[in-house]
Amino acid sequence: MGFNKDFMWGAATASYQIEGAVDKDGRKPSIWDITSRVPGRIKHNENGDLACDHYNRFKEDVKLFKEMGLKYYRFSLSWSRIIPDGTGEINPQGIKFYNDLINELISAGIEPLVTLFHWDLPYELYLKGGFTNPDFPAWFENYTRVCIEAFSDRVKYWVTLNEPQCFIGLGLSMGKHAPFLKCDNKTVLRALHNTLLGNGKAIDVIRNEAKQKAVIGMAPTGPSFVPKNDSEEEIEKARKETFSILKVPFFSTSLYMDPVILGDYPKEAYEFFGDDMPEIKPGDMDIIHKKLDFYAMNVYYSLAELKDWSNEFMPYKKNVYNDNEYMGDPRTQMNWGIDEKVLYYSPKFMYERYKLPIIISENGYSGLDLVSMDGKVHDPQRIDFIGRYLKELKKAANEVPVIGYFYWSAMDNFEWAEGYSPRFGLIYIDYRDQKRILKDSALFYKELIETNGENL
Numbered sequence: 001m002g003f004n005k006d007f008m009w010g011a012a013t014a015s016y017q018i019e020g021a022v023d024k025d026g027r028k029p030s031i032w033d034i035t036s037r038v039p040g041r042i043k044h045n046e047n048g049d050l051a052c053d054h055y056n057r058f059k060e061d062v063k064l065f066k067e068m069g070l071k072y073y074r075f076s077l078s079w080s081r082i083i084p085d086g087t088g089e090i091n092p093q094g095i096k097f098y099n100d101l102i103n104e105l106i107s108a109g110i111e112p113l114v115t116l117f118h119w120d121l122p123y124e125l126y127l128k129g130g131f132t133n134p135d136f137p138a139w140f141e142n143y144t145r146v147c148i149e150a151f152s153d154r155v156k157y158w159v160t161l162n163e164p165q166c167f168i169g170l171g172l173s174m175g176k177h178a179p180f181l182k183c184d185n186k187t188v189l190r191a192l193h194n195t196l197l198g199n200g201k202a203i204d205v206i207r208n209e210a211k212q213k214a215v216i217g218m219a220p221t222g223p224s225f226v227p228k229n230d231s232e233e234e235i236e237k238a239r240k241e242t243f244s245i246l247k248v249p250f251f252s253t254s255l256y257m258d259p260v261i262l263g264d265y266p267k268e269a270y271e272f273f274g275d276d277m278p279e280i281k282p283g284d285m286d287i288i289h290k291k292l293d294f295y296a297m298n299v300y301y302s303l304a305e306l307k308d309w310s311n312e313f314m315p316y317k318k319n320v321y322n323d324n325e326y327m328g329d330p331r332t333q334m335n336w337g338i339d340e341k342v343l344y345y346s347p348k349f350m351y352e353r354y355k356l357p358i359i360i361s362e363n364g365y366s367g368l369d370l371v372s373m374d375g376k377v378h379d380p381q382r383i384d385f386i387g388r389y390l391k392e393l394k395k396a397a398n399e400v401p402v403i404g405y406f407y408w409s410a411m412d413n414f415e416w417a418e419g420y421s422p423r424f425g426l427i428y429i430d431y432r433d434q435k436r437i438l439k440d441s442a443l444f445y446k447e448l449i450e451t452n453g454e455n456l
Contacts, residue, residue: 008359
């Protein structure tokens with residue numbers, strides 16, 4: 001038992017984090033291009049102008065992906081590269097870049113999994129109100145149609161939205177990600193509702209217009225609670241907190257996924273937000289409530305009895321430990337606690353509620369990696385992290401349908417507001433000269449793929 005024989009082993013990236021070439025070949029700015037230039041928003045005032053220069057080096061990168069033994073590669077499309085103003089004229093050079101990348105992957109025997117939206121909203125749409133504009137669903141529907149027309153003859157697997165909790169919750173409520181706003185609840189909820197309407201329209205386009213049978217999912221994140229122990233009481237408590245919105249309203253799972261999969265916002269949302277809830281027009285829920293083929297989860301760390309959510313994204317400022325934290329507990333470079341049980345309990349909780357096959361679409365370790373004197377990058381902590389987390393996922397796969405795992409990230413990259421210091425990659429990037437080095441963890445992951453995780 002464990003991972004099935006056609007398990008989807010892969011790694012993931014996102015367009016703004018790796019591509020660079022932000023003003024080349026017709027691309028126009030996204031909200032990250034503009035807002036990252038405001039001093040103090042990004043550590044060291046860094047940005048994605050060059051990033052990993054993947055736009056110019058994608059053939060070299062795909063060659064490394066093949067060397068690592070990846071079976072699948074998840075990447076996102078830059079809306080601003082494909083439709084520079086967000087609506088209107090299509091950029092043929094943007095289409096060509098992604099066609100070339102897709103063809104290169106297929107030639108290398110790697111199946112592409114494409115994410116339509118990974119946070120980089122075209123700046124011209126932001127100037128029109130972005131997610132709060134009632135036209136957003138139509139904008140996203142049109143963008144999806146362009147992508148499906150261009151790529152669906154070769155792309156079978158699609159993710160519509162990546163972590164709406166981040167571009168809505170962190171971007172519009174908490175002010176920690178682009179566009180770095182702190183809006184009132186009513187405005188944030190209107191943006192959320194518009195986003196889910198756009199998501200529903202996009203799913204219809206993919207389902208009805210793809211040139212081959214499409215396999216469709218979403219990739220939310222959300223607080224992943226684990227029980228303090230294996231008692232039924234603690235397991236039920238963790239399950240309940242995983243879906244509650246009371247402590248983490250705009251970062252919860254149920255607020256975003258219940259409407260899509262179950263057909264309505266959770267009852268708790270109506271009680272918690274009251275009159276701030278968005279206007280739900282006749283037919284809205286029919287648009288939002290759509291069949292998905294898989295549930296993609298981005299999971300990095302776990303929580304238990306959350307006591308100080310206000311500082312969860314600045315954990316170095318926390319004055320208290322959550323119940324699964326303790327003095328001197330193991331941490332990643334992002335200061336996220338290491339607790340592999342999250343890849344056992346979270347997939348189970350999500351499957352119990354949503355009844356969809358599970359793909360771990362992001363999971364990874366951030367470290368302060370360096371090139372050793374022998375010219376190699378030795379990262380034993382990441383190897384240990386991958387091994388212990390996948391061992392728990394394998395255990396979960398004996399109980400619920402887990403069909404894939406995508407390590408984050410295929411390569412070191414621009415880690416949003418954290419800049420370039422965190423290194424999540426299996427491939428080391430020297431940002432001074434763009435030299436690539438396969439880390440020890442890349443070779444470890446290759447062996448896991450070759451053995452289908454049998455030796456975990």
